[in-house]
Amino acid sequence: MNSISVFCGSSTGANTVYREAARATGEALVRAGIRLVYGGGKVGLMGVLADAVLAAGGQITGVMPRALVERETAHHGIADLRIVESMHERKELMASLGDAFIALPGGPGTLEELFEQWTWSQLGIHAKPCGLLNVNGYFDPLVAMIGRMVSEQFLAPPLAAILAIETRPDKLLERFRAYRPPPRKWSSPGDATLQP
Numbered sequence: 001m002n003s004i005s006v007f008c009g010s011s012t013g014a015n016t017v018y019r020e021a022a023r024a025t026g027e028a029l030v031r032a033g034i035r036l037v038y039g040g041g042k043v044g045l046m047g048v049l050a051d052a053v054l055a056a057g058g059q060i061t062g063v064m065p066r067a068l069v070e071r072e073t074a075h076h077g078i079a080d081l082r083i084v085e086s087m088h089e090r091k092e093l094m095a096s097l098g099d100a101f102i103a104l105p106g107g108p109g110t111l112e113e114l115f116e117q118w119t120w121s122q123l124g125i126h127a128k129p130c131g132l133l134n135v136n137g138y139f140d141p142l143v144a145m146i147g148r149m150v151s152e153q154f155l156a157p158p159l160a161a162i163l164a165i166e167t168r169p170d171k172l173l174e175r176f177r178a179y180r181p182p183p184r185k186w187s188s189p190g191d192a193t194l195q196p
């Protein structure tokens with residue numbers, strides 16, 4: 001695992017624990033020798049995460065749409081800042097650069113980015129694992145919703161397992177190292193093994 005794409009809030013949240021978690025995630029990546037790929041911003045948890053990686057001497061690639069750079073939210077301490085033309089281009093590049101995906105607490109942007117990668121992994125567009133850092137119980141309602149997807153048979157357990165849910169970043173990295181992708185959904189028409 002060389003690089004991980006991290007999605008997180010463009011705000012810092014109501015509690016300092018979220019900032020601490022972003023810092024801890026940055027430090028865990030650097031300790032593991034993993035490059036951070038992220039949205040390239042200086043704002044919110046994104047900025048805290050990038051600052052932590054830089055302070056620990058780690059490597060970063062930022063991927064930012066031109067419109068956001070023009071709104072001056074880019075982090076200027078990043079040597080490798082890739083400027084793309086659209087959010088779709090950004091997500092595609094972040095998907096190809098990361099060997100795994102982590103969502104830290106955040107808002108709709110964070111969830112949208114994570115869910116897209118989880119979906120792509122289910123479909124076999126790539127075979128990379130995803131992780132949710134459940135700090136301060138922030139994602140508890142989402143974790144309950146995912147359980148409901150499984151119990152109501154909208155999500156097969158092996159495909160639910162693409163998404164690791166942990167409270168500590170080093171545990172997420174451990175889960176990623178041990179990850180074996182499930183057979184992709186719809187691998188053979190009529191094969192019911194991955195149906196919920």
Ligand code: AMP
Binds near residue numbers: 008010039107
């Ligand atoms: P949100 O969780 O709604 O705050 O959105 C955060 C996610 O959307 C991040 O992972 C970024 O990829 C993207 N994003 C939203 N706002 C910005 C911004 N000002 N600069 C860079 N990326 C952003």
